[in-house]
Every structure is written in structure tokens, then in C-alpha cells.
Amino acid sequence: MSKKILNSIQNIPAKFIGTSSTMAIDSISIDSRSLQNGPKTLFFALVGANTDAHLYLKNLIASGVQNFVVTHIPEDCEGKANFYVVTNTLLALQQFAAAYRSLFDFPIIGLTGSNGKTIVKEWLNFLLSPDYNVIRSPKSYNSQIGVPLSVIAINEKHNLGIFEAGISTVSEMEKLEKIIKPTIGILTNIGTAHDEGFADISDKIKEKLKLFQDVQVIIYHKNPTIDLLIRPDTAVFCWSYNDAKASVLITKKGVLDKTVLTVLQNNNKFDIKIPFQDEASIENAISCLMVLLYFKYDDRTIQNRMELLYPVEMRLKVKNGINNSSIIDDSYSSDFQSLKIALDFLESQKQYKKKTVILSDIFQSGLPNDVLYSKVAELIVSNRITRVIGIGETISAFKNKFANCSTFQNTAAFVADFENLDFGNETILIKGARSFQFEEIVYLLEEKTHETVLEINLNAISYNLNFFKSKLLPKVKIMVMVKAFGYGNGGLEIAKLLEHHKVDYLGVAFADEGISLKNGGINLPIMVLNPENTSFSAIIQHQLEPEIYCLKGLYAFLKIAKQKNLKHFPIHIKFDTGMHRLGFEENTLDELIAALRGNSTVQIKSILSHLATSDDLEHMDFAHSQINLFEKVSSKLMSELQIKPLRHILNTSGISNFLDSQYDMVRLGIGLYGVSNDAQEQKQLENVGTLKSVISQIRTIAAGESVGYGRRFVAEKPTKIATIPIGYADGISRGWGDGLGFVMVKNTKAYIVGSICMDMLMVDVTGIECKEGDSILIFGENPTVSFIAQKLNTIPYEILTSISQRVKRVFYR
Template sequence: MKPMTIHQIASFAEGVIYKDVTDENLISHVTIDSRQCRKGSIFIPLKGSNWDGHHFIKDAAKQGATACFFEPDVISGDAIPEGITGIAVNDCQKALENMAMNYRNQFDIPVISITGSNGKTTTKDMLASVLSSHYQVLKNPGNYNNHIGLPLSIMALNENHQIAVLEMGMSGPGEISLLSKIARPDYAIITNIGMAHVEKLGNRMNIANAKKEITDGLEKNGVLIINRDDDYYDYLKENTASDFQVEEVGLNTLSTCYAREIKDLGQKGFEFKTNLTGDFCFKVRQPGLHNVINALFAIRTGLMFELDPKDVQQGLDSFKPTGMRMEICRIQGADVVNDAYNANPDSMKAAVHFISKYPAKRKIAVLGDMYELGEYAEEAHREIGREIINQKIDYLITVGNMSDWMAEESKKLGMGHDKIIRTSDYVEAAAVLKKLIQKGDVVLLKASRVVALEKTIDVIGEGVQ
């Protein structure tokens, strides 16, 4: 963060300083965790359903924090400890957003925003890696992609950064619009429109409209990059303001940037060329055809920043996916594909398709419940059951109540009852898998985050390589 005076912070946050301070007290760090406070920190005491950060202002002061926000209807200014400057605001969350929005305006650098139902984190990490071959890049860490994480990420910008790559997530309408207006991107990427969050949004059209909100803060004459292969490509393009330049990536040869001469290397990834880079052959080291699409977003954007294809490839080589996304480890002589970070129908079908092509003696799918599907939950889980049959998976281990629909559908379509094992949690699944797994098998672990299916590895995997 670029050091700022408390007066500047108060102005950006539309707050009022409780007591006079000198401009020698500079703020160089923003946090919502009192344990991370130090000299130069400003502590933001956010409120949740079961907690209130105001209770930790004293702890922040003990850790050395220089300042904090506070809401006068929660605590009085007199309750702010000595040694820490209080800034009164109406709402700490809104103040954080205002502060980030005004702070972002201090930087005249390109901002690239990314959203989508699947692949947004991988695309963010790939693109940041590609651009880092020539630029100093800020990206939001991990899942810092919501109304809290994105403002905090923007507040980490400093004078050395030349580009910001920001992922934007959502659970309901209006959320991405807010994030886009805070970040004011010059480039916006929509990876795809899937079924994630359909429980709250009702249908894919509403999801498409929510994702399209990423253009609400897009600068005039900005660039929107979308997936030509996606079902909602036409809708997104036709319903985007004419002020924007629209670029497309995909396998469709009508795309601005498309992949050609694709060679599947199995668990070693893919090699391919593009229509924009002649005979240069790109390689992504991550399995799954969806990663070719993710890479195309990074390639097209990198080329727009005038990177040479060799520099783009250097970035793809340096890319390391965030944990629990198609991670392959060896347990008891079998390859275990840990894709358990999260799941929705599209990403689960892609993962099942991947192991169906895997060079293994037996294909075992350990699949758990997919959440936030609302009235579509039963049909979505049954669709995965049909995919198990279509992709000729040898064993299905289900985890949770909703995944019983997968088991029912697979059994109805002819999968032997001895090939389907239903379990209630990852502990039971691990016990089954420990007895079943053999050398030469491939095992897929995939479920929504709450299922914590990755813990299966801890139970069965002493000596993971």
C-alpha cells in the first residue's frame, strides 16, 4: 500500500476523525484481522451475523495499530483506546468500499477484472503469471474476490505495480456491479455462464445478467473478452454496450483468438497453436480441455499487452494453480485427482470427462453434494449420474444426501450395485476408498467446498508423493 495520512484515509472513507492527529501518522496497511495489526495499520471492525469487529479494537491497539474505523452507534469515540486514532463512519463495510474506490483512483494503471461460473481463479492466476513475465502485477490472493476481499486487494496496490488482475465473485445480483464500480477495470473477462449460485439467482439467464455486471464499471472504450464456445455468448455480445471492444476466445474458429491443432497430453496437459501466433506451439501443463480455454484468455490478453508468444509461454510455464484444482498425487500406487475446492454441474462433468480419458486400470469417482442449486439440485445430480455411465466410470462413491441422486441415476442406467457405494461424509468415503484403491487406478475427488472432500487424502494418504 502507498502510505497515506489519516486525514486522507478519513476523506476517502467519508469518515470523521474522532480526535486531532498529525500527518506524521501514516497508514500503510489495511486489515480486518486485529491479529495482523502493526504500526501503520488501520483496523476495519466489520460486523457479521455472530460477531462484531468492534470487540477487537482494543486488541488491534495492543498490536500497534495506528488507526481504526468505528461506528458511533456501536461504540462511542471515548471507548477508542489511547494510542489509536478512531475514524467515525456510518458503516464500516461501506467505508471500506469507499476507501478502496477512491484509493484505486490514485493509480493510472490497467486493471483487468475476471468473473465467470467456472475457471475464474485459474484464469486470474494464469493471466497474472503471463503478465508477470514483463510487468509488476497485483492480483487478489486466494478467494479475496468479494465485497470484502476485493477492496482489501485494491488497498494493497503500491507505486511499483504496473497492472492489477482482479477476480470478482458473487452469490447474488448487484454484487459484481459494486465490485466493478470499485475497481473500474479497463479489461473485463467473463469465462462462462454455468449453474453456480442458481439457487439464489433462479436460472442461467439471471446468472448471465449478474456476470454481465462486470461491465458496469468498465471504462469507456474498454475491452470485454468472452468465451465464444459458451451457450450465452450471443446474449452477452448482443447485450453489451457498443462503447466496448468485444474479443472472443474459444475452440470455435470464428473466435478472435482460437486454439487449433490441439494435442491432448493426458495428465501432462495440452499443446496447441492459435490463429494469432502462427506456428508457435503453446503448452499448458494442467489437464482438462477447460484449461486450454483458460489459457486462451491469458494468451489473448497477453498479446494485447504486446507480449511475445515466448514470454506468454514463460508465464504459462510459471503458473501454479491454486490448491485443490486438478492436483494429482500418488497414493498406494494410484493417481488421485484432487479437484475438491468446489463443484457445480459444469465443473463436475469436466472432471469426470478428464478421468474417463486417463490412462488407468480403473476409474473411480468420489463425488459429493453440489450446493446452491435450489430447485435444480435433483436434476443436476442425476445429470452427473448419467455422465458417470456415459464416460464409463468403473466405481462411483457418493458423499452426502444429494449425491444419492447420482447413485440412483447410475444404477437405473445399468451400473452394478457393487460398483456404487453411498457414504455420508469424507471419513466414510475414505474408509471405503482405502479398501478399494489399487495400484494403477485413478481416483477423482470432487464436491462443493462444505463437503471438505480433500480430507479424504489425509485419511488414506500416509506418504503422499
């Protein structure tokens, strides 16, 4: 962000309503939840299918924000702030960014393609940063919203930009081109991602090439289809393994764990080594090589820098730490924009009041160090960070800008003093540039467990939540079920994310689940669906809200409520409309009304029931009979008691199949975790959980030798067997063994042989190039939990909730 921002505001076609159009602005925001919003923020109130930021303007004004871009001014905000009124706030954000971009004149590299954009961007930043002050997209900010936010981060000190652009359908790229205005274009690998948004591969390439309509050159892997679609008047700089017409010819050869690339450009021929052997990494590295060649770097510099390329970690990970702490691992980058993102993520995932940031020197901000660390200190204050640990010579020199700050000259000094530092009962953000090797710090702070992990994609949870919210009618609230440890995925961490997304209610099965969430800092209302009478006192103590489903339970709760002199304590009344599991039956309605009439100790917050066949269209008549009975009994209860509580009967399948019965609230369960009973809907959900492990040992057995208990597998020929450290105590069904189930090793099916043991299983890896320590996939994208459930004649719920608590959960974005 630069002082030129004020010039850009004037380029938005907007009607100004307010008191001062010249107020200082130094940041842009679209997230009402960010603690970084303040008096110098310009807030764009975006409107989406599921959210409308205008609903939160009153709270933002109360927190100090004074400048807004809106489609309308909410009644309770008139005269209280400055408003730029537009017809479309997303378009206004894009116009603002395009106007801001036009104020700068230096080379901009624009990246697009199906795969590899973020990796190429990060590698180019590494390769070029010794010579340029680079501004780049933070993380994977390549969308219609992410691109303008990335470009707005430019300031006067930058002299090279690297921005990625991602699209999913036609007519999107021209909007991004106006914002990025690249001078150099890079087309990375074209794959199958988002194929559904285009007529064919040519249609997809044609749309992506719109990013490059005004570039000086396009860099790409030479391909006949692409060649035909590039305008004849556009300069190209292309490479190939075998086409002599390419600008650069490349041959490759594997040597140990590296790849040697022989580069031939004109008459110049030289070799470089890169530390990868997989084809995707090789292609991404060649894209970077081409940029260095285009920038006319000498052979020696290219050789030295390319050999230092490294795996790019594109995810923020949440891990369990030592001494009851939680770690957010962002240990591979340290720049100002990504710090802001990481701090917002910390706020959405914090489990403890105490928040620590371990931060290295920050590079490539484009700001003088004094200004930079003043801004960092402001971020630390606005995000209410308890403690800062700075590592690096520069941040150490500005230690006085931070409260409660200790510093170390380098990572080695921190490690040497680690035993004297106190960590525990806190959330720790670890944020460092790669050169500081903060992975050593992560290792010290991470709780040590075995090598099987369940990775939870928090972006996928957010996506699935928004997918189902898009199906809701206006003003319908949403309760999300986080019972059974979040369907096996991790209750507290997911609850934190849901609270960040401002869902209306959380649902748990038993009181101890709700107490755990409350103790973890969750403030959302939590309904306990199956409370036992003995848990009522604990429910009251922790401000949980019980579902009352029978007269015995009602009388027991009313008795305790009276003893404790409660007033209007929230309860939820459940009716049995045909599930015949829990709930008041119709013939008890009169006694229920009599017990509640005039009783001021409790307040009915909602009336609910549960559909037995919401996922089975063959039983639609039965489902409608349940809905009709629910309407009858709930209406009578409301009429007799003269109350207007929330009503809800739909679960995940019901949200999709009974749109006209949403009432006041719906309950989202398994759908949040990426599972649907409808095949078409399943295609639109994102996978949330990926269960991974490693190969502990590999051996080759002779024909006639057996594997595992009971000799259930006997080799018919020499067979290579890999042992995986996961078994039925971790939640893998024994029925999945003995040749039925498989794991994925190097993207190849390796079938489970013999009986699954308590802590291990064995697979046949004959013909698969693998070694001890290699990662394997148990479920995720392939096989899915739905596939495994089908083969085992069960349901996905059972597969997910069976995963043991001893399996470490790693949460990432």
C-alpha cells in the first residue's frame, strides 16, 4: 500500500456521502472479522451468495473504521462514517486496484495455468530477490478478489512484480488482466483443473491467454495447440524437449535424487542441477529458468541459484505443540503481506488467550526498516499478541518497538537457549523467511507423535460451509454439528473456524463435548443434543443449552433450574415425528404445555425434530409426513405458550432435498466435511480429511511365505511387502484388509495383504518404486471415505469417526 492510494479512490465511479473525503487511508479490507481494521482502513463491503458485509458495518464503525465502499448505507450507519456508494462493490474493488496499478511503471510478471502458478511465483521470488525488490501475490491470492488485494500491496520501493491469476470459467481473465497489466507472461502447465468451466482444452487456453494481450513476451512450454492460439504479433520465448523451433532446447537426466538439465540456447550450451526428479517440479523449474534466461543472467549465476531451489510449503498448518500449546506453522516465508494473513489466521484458530509470535527479519517490504517495523508493531498490537520473539539482526535492532519482546541474532541462538524459554498453554505463530530455517523451531515445539496424520483442509471446510449456506433462504440460520470430535476431524479447531465464519449455533451430542469447546474459548451458543439428566448441572455451569426430549428430563431440568434460581435459561424442545429415537410424542404435547406455561426459569430457544429419510427420495412421502406432523405440534406449542422460537428439522440431506422446509434454521453435519449422499452434489464438495502414513519397512518374501496373523496371505511368487504404522487401534477396519482394501503408494494402488494388526498393516508394493520413509495415502481424494464405506457396507460417518485420537491432526490452509 502506498500514499498514492488516495489518487486511486477518485477513480472509483462512486457517490461520496460523508464528512471528509481526504482522511488518511493506508490499508484495504474485505474481512469484517480482522483485528487489523482501524481508522485508516478503507473497507469494501462485498456481497456474495452467502454473505453480505453490509450487515457488519455498524460493528466496524464501533471498532473505529471510518471509510467504506458500499452498495447502500444501512439505516443504523447513516451519518456515522464516510461512504463511497457504488452499484457493485467487487467491481469497485477491481477498478480501485486497476487504477492503483496504473500509477506504477516497472516490470510485472503475470502467471497463469492449471498447475504450478504458486510454486513458480515463489521460486522466481527466491531467484530474483537478490537483484530486485519484489512484490508478489501472498500465498495463492489469484482469484477475482485475491488479485486486487495483491496488487494494492505495491509501494514506491518495489521494482518487480510477480502476480498469479486463476480462473474457473470464461469471461473472468479480462477482469484480472486489467488489474495486473503484466509486461511478461508465463503460462505454466495446463491440466484438468476446472475443466468443467470450459468447452474444451482450447477454450481454456484461449481464456488464460487473455492475461497476456499486452505483454512484451510470453514464456511457455512449446505446444502445437498453444502455438495456434497465441496472436501472431506476440513475441514468444518458449522451450521444448524435442522441438528444434523452440527458443530453448532442454534435455534432462536423473542423477541420484537430482535432475541435470542440459540447456541449449542459440549456440550456448550448459548444465544445471535441480534438487527434484518429479515431472511437475522439473517443469516448474524450467519456467523459472526461462525467466532467468530472458533477463540475460549469466550461466554461472543460473547454475548456482537453480541448484538451491526448495520444496514450497503453500499451507498454513496447525499442529499440537508441547506443554498444551498449539502451533501455527508458517515457517517458510516472511513478508509483510503474508504476515497480515497469518495473523488473521491466528485469530481464527487461537485456542488460548495467550498468543506468541516467533518472527524472523522481514524481507522485501519496499519500506525503510524503521517504517516497516513500526507497521509490524501496529499489527502486533491490533492482533493483541501477548509476546513477540524476534530472530534476526534487523528485528533485534528494532526490539524497542515491541512490548514484551525478546530477540535472538539467529535461529542457532534461539535453539541454544530453548531450554530456558517458557512455552505452554498458548497459541504460537511461527513465521520466518526460509533462510532462517525455522523448521528447527517447529521441530522443537511440536508435540512428538507417530508418523500417521490426518490432514484437515480448513479451506475445504469453509468452501463446503458456503456451498450449503448458498442453498438457504434469506434469514435462515445455520447450526453446524461438531459432535464426535467434529466427525473425527477435530472439534475445537473446526469450532474456531466456524466461529470465525459467524455460524449461529454449534451442536454436540454430549455435555462433555460442549464443555471442552467452552473451555477452549468458544463463545458461540452450543446445543447439547443428547444430555443425560446427571449432566444438567454441568450444562448450566458452562452455559450450554440442552435439548429436552422427554417429560422426565424436563421435570429434572426444571427442578435444578428452580434450585439455582435461573431465569429464562435457554432450552430446546425436540419432538419425535417418526424417527422414534428421541423426542416428545404428540400424545405428550398437552402435558408438555402445562409444564412450561408460565414457567420463567427456562426459555424455549428452538423447537426441532429429525428426519429419518431425508437422503432417500424413495421415502419422500414419509419425510413429508414428518414435516407435516412437526408443523402441527410445533405450531400448537408456540400458540399455546405465545412464543416464537426458532424451528428446525432439516439435516445436511434435508437442506438439499426439502428447500421449502428450512423453517428458521437448518443443521449442517456430514456435508461440512465433504460427504454427500447425492452423487451430483458430491462432485461440488471439497475433500476435507486426508489420512496419511509412511512406510516403516520393506522386505521381499519368497513364494510360500506368509504375512500377518493367521497366515491369511501366502505369497504365490516373490513379493515385496511394505509395513505401514497404522492399524485397527487407529480406526482402520479389519474388514478393509485381506486383499479388499488398498493404500496409495506413489499414486499407485498397493493392496492390503493379510490381517490388519492393532498398530500396523502390510501392503503389496511389488512393482512400485518406493522406499522406507515414503509417504502413503490411506484415504482422501482417492480412495474417498465414501468409497471405503461402500466397500465395507457401512456409511462414511463410521469411517471418519473411527479414526483414533492418537492419530495426530494437522490443520492447514
